[in-house]
Amino acid sequence: MKKPYQTLSSRIAWSSPWYHIRQDEIITPDGRPALYNIIEKAAAVWIVPVLTDGRLVLIKNYRYTVDDWCWEIPAGSVKPGQSLAEAARAELREEIGGIAQELIPINHFYTANGISNEVGHIFLATGVTLGPPDHEATEVMEIHPAPLAEALHLARTLQMRDAPSALALLICEERLLGQAP
């Protein structure tokens, strides 16, 4: 299907080191001029880490945006020059000190396609062993290994309020249950 909008111009309206706002002048399908703001952001990775004993590694992450402690899985933006897999391995190492035997690309999604172009990529990391993490200064988190059933319960009940983390767990559910010890 073809693109139903016409783009007349494009400019960066606001920028930061993490994302910027692109403002396009467009013509809507019914012929009217309008402005469309797009939060342009690098792709990101969410990693479902399975320990050698079959438990999953969750993090409890303080999020300044919502002033809340959130159950999540390791995640982060892909940095310039990184492949998706490199970004996934780097986040695993930084956030939980994790090293995976195998890193399996699962699928991808749009995080918030009404306002942003961010693509989130889900990886399943198996045979994970834990060492010391290496958090960034703005990261405040605790590491919680959890039995598979408990982790899936947190996702299914949205006690894990971070949508991409909960989605990643549910998308991996069948595969996780299939390889449970």
Add this chain to the structure above:
Amino acid sequence: MKKPYQTLSSRIAWSSPWYHIRQDEIITPDGRPALYNIIEKAAAVWIVPVLTDGRLVLIKNYRYTVDDWCWEIPAGSVKPGQSLAEAARAELREEIGGIAQELIPINHFYTANGISNEVGHIFLATGVTLGPPDHEATEVMEIHPAPLAEALHLARTLQMRDAPSALALLICEERLLGQAP
């Protein structure tokens, strides 16, 4: 658990009719000054619409942000003065011309808690009948009633790439299967 950051100042760095960027000067837990940008946005609703014949109503939505046609469920931001339920009923009516016998609040999530404070609220709408929709000029979408199994398959395989839509379907899965005709 207490807030691990200290906020020194707060200002609006950029704004639009749909969201704005709040920029806070903070002190990180390790005592360093930093800037934190928060995309402040109204709460939003995602509605899982179940027709009287048991089918779900999906939409195929063109998203300018990602230049892609996306499988989704009806959704939208809560407008000033609207309750969550009012917003859900309004989006149902606008996007698919839907009127629900019952609207059941299910749960809520953070859409993108690394950058935004948006809270997404999931509603299950049952006994839905369809009339003419009333789209906004920037909305380009097609309405697709789909058997329950097909809709859940689209979510589980992420052919439904919109993360909140896929998550909402999977969160409602047990309830949907329980009430399938």
